Amino acid sequence: MPDNVIETRHLAKSFETIEAVADLNLEVRRGEMFSLVGPDGAGKSTALRMLCGLVKPTGGSATVLGRDLVSGLRYIKQKVGYFSQQFTLYGDLSVDENIQFFAEIHDVPNFKARREELLQFTRLTPFRKRLAEQLSGGMKQKLALACTLVHTPEIILLDEPTTGVDPVSRRDFWVILSDLLKQGTTILLTTPYLDEAERSSRVGMINQGRLLVADTPKNIKNLMKGAVIEIVAPEIRRVRDIVRRVPGADVQMFGDRLNVVVPDLEPDSARIRGCLVEAGIDVTSWRVTPPSLENVFISLLEKGV
Amino acid sequence: MNTIEVLGLTKRFGRFTAVDDVTFNVARGEILGFLGANGAGKTTIIRMLCGLLSPSSGRATVGGFDVARQSEQVKRNIGYMSQKFSLYPDLTVMENLTFFGGVYGIPIPKLRERAAWALDMAGLHGREKSLTSELSGGWRQRLALGCAILHEPKIIFLDEPTSGVDPVSRRRFWELIDRLAEAGTTVFVTTHYLDEAEYCNHVMLIHAGRLIAGGSPQELKARTFKTPILEVRCDRLIDALAVLQEQPWALETAVFGDALHVRVEDEAGGTERIRTTLAGRGIAVERVGRIVPSLQDVFIDLVEHQTQKG
Secondary structure, eight states, rough: OOEEEEEEEEEEEEOOOOOOEEEEOOOOEOOEEEEEEOOOTSSHHHHHHHHSSOOOSSSEEEEOOOOTTTTHHHHHHHEEEETTOOOOOOTTHHHHHHHHHHHHHHOOTHHHHHHHHHHHHTTOOTTSSSBBBGOHHHHHHHHHHHHHHOOOOOOOEEESTTTTTTHHHHHHHHHHHHHHHHOOOOOEEOOOOOOHHSSSSSEEETTTTEEEEEOOOHHHHHHSSSSEEEOSSHHHHHHHHHHHTTTOOOOEEEETEEEESSSSSSHEEEEEEEEHHTTTTOOOOEEEEEHHHHHHHHHHHHHEE | OOEEEEEEEEEEEEEEEEEEEEEEEEEOOOOEEEEOOTTSHHHHHHHHTTTTTOOEEEEEEEETEETEEEHHHHHHEEEEEGGGGGOOOOOOOOOHHHHHHHTTOOOOOHHHHHHHHHHHHHHTOTTTTTTTGGSSSHHHHHHHHHHHHHHHOOOEEESTTTOOOHHHHHHHHHHHHHHHHHHEEEEEOOOOOOOTTTTTEEEEETTTEEEEEEOHHHHHHHHHHHHHHHEEEEESSHHHHHHTTTTTOOOOOEETTTTEEEEEEHHHHHHHHHHHHHTTTTTTHHHHHHHOOHHHHHOOOOHHHHHHHH
């Protein structure tokens, strides 16, 4: 019997004309990292905001750490940390002062020890006296995370924590999240970056307020029938246009390479190679790769479930 | 012919140098991609090139006009789409189009034609009366692009136009950009998505206000990688990362999705060492194989070197 720290039953939220979250049945287990991915407007942010009490559901119910979302909200807020793009750091306060401020809001006793831990954890100790507005984007994210963690929550809800942050800072941020997991914190996050979702314990794909699938990355990839061929070639757009015409080939563009999803590897490969040879195209690299979450996601969005 | 020429462009705010001696040119119909961390100086550069901010030193011309002395002419000839799309959420789709048309001084009959074109491009026919706030990311993004190019500018600046947008819409958006560039529009774009940088003719990497690398995607990859990169699929990814980072023969190790990319001196020796070292720590290895490096590999390599330089 899994230890669910979050459970939602037909959770729904409607704003006047929009059904932001329709019928959400989600379970998050203790100690896991659960990534919620989905197109914009799918309901991810709204779902998170309901779970931390910022927005009231219009239908269904949810429990967090066994307490009902509505009646147990006060308890839940003490145990949950929430981080969103709208997180406001005080620009004219230093790193130290920002953490102190949030510690005081959360009534954290003896915050100084906790602050040292957080600064070490996020590697911000050398910058502790710097004003928040003088920090780089990546460091601001880390400080915001530190403030979210000041009251040592059991669960953290992160709404697109790395959107707009450069790839190197994103990596650093993920190492920090991995460390948090080792300490036993449960993490529920939304992200548009599917390569990040790959590293989660489980992934939920949400579309139009409903969960399409929730499982380990491995199991989700197994849902996809067929194989993925990665083709690298010069004039890749021309290659894309040619391969698109091959029946059954689902062509996904990845910068300088194509990912072609085919139902039947042997005959489909042969057919594609044939078309390319006929067009006089010399391929730089051709390899069969396991499907990535992004491949699955694109297929799901384009073709439906 | 160069539509954008930049020479020694510099911007200081007090003692802080946001943009430091940047030089580059962009030819007509080219797509130039600007990569770099937030705070590296990308937006400051765009604002100077749009005539919104004057340089501290150096010069730039956009469409033949000097950004410092002829900023009004510059503004008339460009389109600009900012991060988070600069649309009015409480106006309808049509009201936003009409508003921007007015701002660009497009006469009414021409505006009707251009608005129809924009609706077509964005796939928003039938949704003219929808409130912009009700549109989700991909739709809003295409509407914002439409609004930015109503006046058919020859040069457009797109500041992280695909930020947070789903993968299908992102690709659709880039097909639009391709078509514009093929028709002769010069596109200057900033992005964090390195696969998107591959669609650019030239890519510039900016770090702490300086240009640390520039060239076509092909050139950047050839220059940076004299030695092979191996993709490693294994158990316990983060542990494997830590183990390999300790090895002097693993020149660089980074996580890429659900695999590791390791740069080594030679393929055969590297493969052997990876298998042996990970097996020695009880980490099961599924496969090790050479891959064609992508710009993400280049980017991480270049920025790591910069960071080490201090």
